[in-house]
Amino acid sequence: MKIIYSDAHKGHAGALEMRGEAFVPMAECPERMEVILLALADAGLRDVHAPKAHGLAEAARIHAPDFLTFLETAYPLWEKRHGPSRAVFARTFGMRGMAQKPQMDNIDAMLSAFTFDIFSPFVRGTWDAIRSALDVTLTAAEMVQQGTREAFALCRPPGHHASGDLAGGYCYLNNAAIAAQMFRDQGAARVAILDIDYHHGNGTQRIFYDRDDVLFISLHGRPEEEYPFLLGFGDETGAGRGEGFNLNLPMPPGTRIDTYLHALQAAAARVRAYAPDVLVLSLGVDTFDGDPVGGFCLQTPDYLRLGQVIAGLGLPTLFVMEGGYAIAPLGQNVTNVLTGYLQG
Amino acid sequence: MKIIYSDAHKGHAGALEMRGEAFVPMAECPERMEVILLALADAGLRDVHAPKAHGLAEAARIHAPDFLTFLETAYPLWEKRHGPSRAVFARTFGMRGMAQKPQMDNIDAMLSAFTFDIFSPFVRGTWDAIRSALDVTLTAAEMVQQGTREAFALCRPPGHHASGDLAGGYCYLNNAAIAAQMFRDQGAARVAILDIDYHHGNGTQRIFYDRDDVLFISLHGRPEEEYPFLLGFGDETGAGRGEGFNLNLPMPPGTRIDTYLHALQAAAARVRAYAPDVLVLSLGVDTFDGDPVGGFCLQTPDYLRLGQVIAGLGLPTLFVMEGGYAIAPLGQNVTNVLTGYLQG
Numbered sequence: 001m002k003i004i005y006s007d008a009h010k011g012h013a014g015a016l017e018m019r020g021e022a023f024v025p026m027a028e029c030p031e032r033m034e035v036i037l038l039a040l041a042d043a044g045l046r047d048v049h050a051p052k053a054h055g056l057a058e059a060a061r062i063h064a065p066d067f068l069t070f071l072e073t074a075y076p077l078w079e080k081r082h083g084p085s086r087a088v089f090a091r092t093f094g095m096r097g098m099a100q101k102p103q104m105d106n107i108d109a110m111l112s113a114f115t116f117d118i119f120s121p122f123v124r125g126t127w128d129a130i131r132s133a134l135d136v137t138l139t140a141a142e143m144v145q146q147g148t149r150e151a152f153a154l155c156r157p158p159g160h161h162a163s164g165d166l167a168g169g170y171c172y173l174n175n176a177a178i179a180a181q182m183f184r185d186q187g188a189a190r191v192a193i194l195d196i197d198y199h200h201g202n203g204t205q206r207i208f209y210d211r212d213d214v215l216f217i218s219l220h221g222r223p224e225e226e227y228p229f230l231l232g233f234g235d236e237t238g239a240g241r242g243e244g245f246n247l248n249l250p251m252p253p254g255t256r257i258d259t260y261l262h263a264l265q266a267a268a269a270r271v272r273a274y275a276p277d278v279l280v281l282s283l284g285v286d287t288f289d290g291d292p293v294g295g296f297c298l299q300t301p302d303y304l305r306l307g308q309v310i311a312g313l314g315l316p317t318l319f320v321m322e323g324g325y326a327i328a329p330l331g332q333n334v335t336n337v338l339t340g341y342l343q344g
Numbered sequence: 345m346k347i348i349y350s351d352a353h354k355g356h357a358g359a360l361e362m363r364g365e366a367f368v369p370m371a372e373c374p375e376r377m378e379v380i381l382l383a384l385a386d387a388g389l390r391d392v393h394a395p396k397a398h399g400l401a402e403a404a405r406i407h408a409p410d411f412l413t414f415l416e417t418a419y420p421l422w423e424k425r426h427g428p429s430r431a432v433f434a435r436t437f438g439m440r441g442m443a444q445k446p447q448m449d450n451i452d453a454m455l456s457a458f459t460f461d462i463f464s465p466f467v468r469g470t471w472d473a474i475r476s477a478l479d480v481t482l483t484a485a486e487m488v489q490q491g492t493r494e495a496f497a498l499c500r501p502p503g504h505h506a507s508g509d510l511a512g513g514y515c516y517l518n519n520a521a522i523a524a525q526m527f528r529d530q531g532a533a534r535v536a537i538l539d540i541d542y543h544h545g546n547g548t549q550r551i552f553y554d555r556d557d558v559l560f561i562s563l564h565g566r567p568e569e570e571y572p573f574l575l576g577f578g579d580e581t582g583a584g585r586g587e588g589f590n591l592n593l594p595m596p597p598g599t600r601i602d603t604y605l606h607a608l609q610a611a612a613a614r615v616r617a618y619a620p621d622v623l624v625l626s627l628g629v630d631t632f633d634g635d636p637v638g639g640f641c642l643q644t645p646d647y648l649r650l651g652q653v654i655a656g657l658g659l660p661t662l663f664v665m666e667g668g669y670a671i672a673p674l675g676q677n678v679t680n681v682l683t684g685y686l687q688g
Contacts, residue, residue, distance in 0.1 A: 016365060021431045023365060087365040092461035092572055093437040095510055096444060097550045099574040109573035117436035118462065166439055206441045228436055229453035230443040 001338055002151040003040060003048045004140040008132035009033060009156045011125015016086045018118060023087065026121065027292055027325040028170040033156060036321075039331025040154075043339055051135035058138055059173055061181045062207060067165040069104060070114045071130055071172050075122040077107035088122040090115050116168040117228075120157075129157055130172045137175040138182060141318050144278060145186050150317045152283075152338060153179075158322040160201035160282050161228070169199065169228065176282045176320045177207045180214050183278050190215065192276040192315075194267055196306065197284025197322040198294040200232030200248065204282065210242040215274045217267045219260070221295050222250030245274075253295040257302040260287065264309050271313055279315040284323035285333040291326045303333045307340020317341070345682055346495040347384060347392045348484040352476035353377060353500045355469015360430045362462060367431065370465065371636055371669040372514040377500060380665075383675025384498075387683055395479035402482055403517055405525045406551060411509040413448060414458045415474055415516050419466040421451035432466040434459050460512040461572075464501075473501055474516045481519040482526060485662050488622060489530050494661045496627075496682060497523070502666040504545035504626050505572070513543065513572065520626045520664045521551045524558050527622050534559065536620040536659075538611055540650065541628025541666040542638040544576030544592065548626065554586040559618045561611045563604070565639050566594030589618075597639040601646040604631065608653050615657055623659040629668035629677040636669050647677045651684025661685070 010030045016023040040046070056068055078088045090111035094100055102109035133155035140153035159176055161169030180191040193208070195201035195218040208214040223232040238246035247270055249263040271279065285303060286294040310317065319338065324330050354374045360367040384390070400412055422432045434455035438444055446453035477499035484497035503520055505513030524535040537552070539545035539562040552558040567576040582590035591614055593607040615623065629647060630638040654661065663682065668674050 018362075018431075018435060021360060021367060021429060023367070085365060087362075091362060091463065092512065093439060094574045095437060095439060095460040097507060097510070098460070098546070098572070100440060102574060103568065106568055106573060108569075108571075109567065112573050116439040116442070119435065163441060166441070168436065202442070223453065224447065224450055225452075227452075228442070229450060229456050230438045230446060 001045050001047060001342060002140065002143050002148055003045060003154055004051050004136045004151060005033070005037065005048050005154040006051050006132045006136055009129040012123060012129030012157060013125065014086055015121035015123050017121065028157060031327055032324065032330060033154060035327055035331035036154060036334045039335040043335045045335065045338060051132070051139040054135050054138045058178050058182050059134055061185065062164055062174060062177050064165040066104060067114055070110045071167065072127050074107060074110065075124055075126055077105070078122065081107055086123065089118045089120060114165060114167060116166045119169050120167040120172060133157060133159070133175050134173055134178065137179050137320055141179040141182050144316050144318045145183060150319070150341070152319040153321060155321050159203070160195055160197055160322050161199070161203045163203040163206040166203070171203060174203050174207060176280050177204050179318055179320060180280050184213060188277040190274060190276040191278055191280060192217070192271045192274055193280045193282060194271060195219065195282035196287070197282055198286035198291065198296055199227055199284070199323065201282055202228050202231040205231065205236065205246055208242065209238055209246055210240040212241045212245045215245050215271065215276060217247040217249070217270060219249045219251065219263050219267060222252055225253055226295060251296070255296045257298055257305065260296065260298060261305060261309065264306060268309055268313055276315065279313060279317045281310060281317055281319045282322045283319045283334065283337060285330065285337065286323040286325055288324065288326050288329060288333050291324065293325055300329050300332050300336060303336035304340035307337040308344035311341045311344025345389050345391060345686060346484065346487050346492055347389060347498055348395050348480045348495060349377070349381065349392050349498040350395050350476045350480055353473040356467060356473030356501060357469065358430055359465035359467050361465065372501060375671055376668065376674060377498060379671055379675040380498060380678045383679040387679045389679065389682060393483070395476070395483040398479050398482045402522050402526050403478055405529065406508055406518060406522050408509040410448060411458055414454045415511065416471050418451060418454065419468055419470055421449070422466065425451055430467065433462045433464065458509060458511060460510045463513050464511040464516060477501060477503070477519050478517055478522065481523050481664055485523040485526050488660050488662045489527060494663070494685065496663040497665060499665050503547070504539055504541055504666050505543070505547045507547040507550040514667070515547060518547050518551060520624050521548050523662055523664060524624050528557060532621040534618060534620040535622055535624060536561070536615045536618055537624045537626060538615060539563065539626035540631070541626055542630035542635065542640055543571055543628070543667065545626055546572050546575040549575065549580065549590055552586065553582055553590055554584040556585045556589045559589050559615065559620060561591040561593070561614060563593045563595065563607050563611060566596055569597055570639060595640070599640045601642055601649065604640065604642060605649060605653065608650060612653055612657055620659065623657060623661045625654060625661055625663045626666045627663045627678065627681060628666035629674065629681070632668065632670050632673060632677055634670050644673050644676050644680060647680035648684035651681040652688035655685040655688025
């Protein structure tokens with residue numbers, strides 16, 4: 001298993017997020033990558049490669065130009081206006097009836113227009129980390145494009161909540177979506193994205209909602225109880241040409257492996273029927289029992305079975321890291337998906 | 345000067361808001377009403393009346409039914425799901441591309457769909473305070489409707505950031521807008537709303553943006569630097585039939601009385617040209633030098649001059665309390681507007 005990784009994410013650290021009535025260090029932290037690398041190495045998965053540098057051309061196929069400018073300039077603009085901060089995020093949001101195009105030198109307006117929640121803070125190293133995740137993902141995708149059977153983009157920040165012009169939920173660029181578009185642009189007729197992160201992949205859904213050339217399937221905590229609350233329902237099936245090419249499989253709190261596998265097998269059946277050229281796997285393991293921002297009850301050995309089902313699809317597969325915040329078991333959970341896949 | 349007031353707002357207290365990287369008690373607090381009442385009494389303004397109870401019929405002329413249900417049920421639904429909290433507000437927001445109609449038993453989704461920022465928290469007493477502000481405003485409006493030359497609705501929470509289906513910025517129901525609509529429904533041909541709160545009255549603007557029967561004028565800190573950032577520009581002049589009936593007069597940080605009076609006189613000229621039957625004055629004094637959430641430099645004696653300009657319009661006038669958070673001078677600042685008006 002080719003693993004692509006770079007240390008360049010490490011400066012995206014030290015921001016605060018809100019938990020209940022207090023500020024706490026952001027759960028999406030650099031240590032996540034370290035424990036995953038260690039567990040992978042313990043399992044013999046040591047074929048780690050540095051990413052190749054990419055420009056923003058592939059990202060610009062998915063994301064709006066102003067949005068890219070926002071991501072790059074957000075922290076410097078904030079610091080210039082308000083001084084250093086560990087809590088650079090919007091307090092007010094450009095909802096319906098408000099202007100959606102901010103002045104591009106007004107960081108407060110930009111945050112209000114280009115983020116949908118308070119969970120994607122900016123620090124000085126955020127843009128470098130975003131770029132690094134993009135490089136990691138594209139390098140891994142190119143390997144698969146060039147014939148490598150499977151590759152793992154071990155990156156952060158994650159991406160699946162980000163849409164073309166909105167960041168949120170720890171996500172800035174939608175790495176998986178950018179990779180899927182790259183496969184399409186390089187000649188794949190059909191791409192499937194299977195999102196097994198605990199949270200609904202609302203950003204990816206929005207990006208491909210009216211398209212039939214990218215199938216999106218998300219397994220997640222149901223929006224009745226779970227973030228992002230307004231999206232992720234089973235009746236969101238796509239629009240226009242995309243009708244029938246968006247499949248949400250929401251599950252209730254406390255979901256265990258049997259129920260989860262049932263949904264995953266339904267997802268696998270849909271992928272098979274679609275017959276894509278390549279699979280992009282949005283790999284979150286915040287489905288783990290005890291994840292600080294999850295609500296399912298999967299156990300560490302269960303992740304082997306997830307990997308086996310994915311392997312059963314028999315497709316060239318790009319794994320892209322998304323969520324998973326229970327640090328102690330995180331490495332083994334991720335490793336188990338990959339070893340299950342390799343054994344599958 | 346008839347003053348309408350009720351203690352029923354006092355339970356809307358104890359919530360937290362974010363200031364920089366910390367939670368602090370909400371600046372929009374019950375003590376605001378107490379210091380205003382005291383200063384009014386010191387100035388001989390003691391004609392204080394209790395409000396008459398109203399239903400929600402007048403509010404429903406401005407606000408959507410689901411939104412009213414949301415305001416009433418928000419805290420109980422939150423407490424039932426998450427337990428007691430001093431920080432009941434949305435963390436994630438239903439921006440473009442997301443569903444705008446929440447399930448009406450899912451408080452997290454409702455907060456995401458019906459609020460546009462983190463500055464309108466709910467506590468157990470919030471709904472009673474909202475109802476009380478509505479009663480206070482409508483009772484004062486009815487007095488003016490029935491021939492009383494001027495009346496002061498001394499109410500909280502304020503209203504001018506709230507639109508038909510969005511709460512934010514300490515605001516829930518738009519008291520001034522509801523009063524303006526009541527005047528229209530009772531026979532006024534034209535109503536002018538003049539908003540002198542430091543912040544742009546984005547909610548009121550949105551409500552009447554495409555109407556020519558209610559003129560809206562707002563003097564405020566310019567959106568280049570100031571909340572709500574995405575609205576309040578001078579080129580927002582109305583739409584459709586409302587074109588030309590929305591006037592924003594944004595001013596830069598540090599604005600002093602001379603500049604302010606220049607804008608206020610321009611506003612007064614526009615009101616005169618419109619020749620309304622009645623004036624609704626959205627009365628905020630967070631233009632005061634040193635207001636914790638303001639950026640202008642008006643001094644306490646300056647407020648006498650504001651009142652004089654308003655009096656010069658010679659219109660039946662309903663004063664509706666909006667913002668003003670520098671507690672020590674708050675009472676005198678508000679009183680000066682009213683005494684300036686009465687002397688004017």
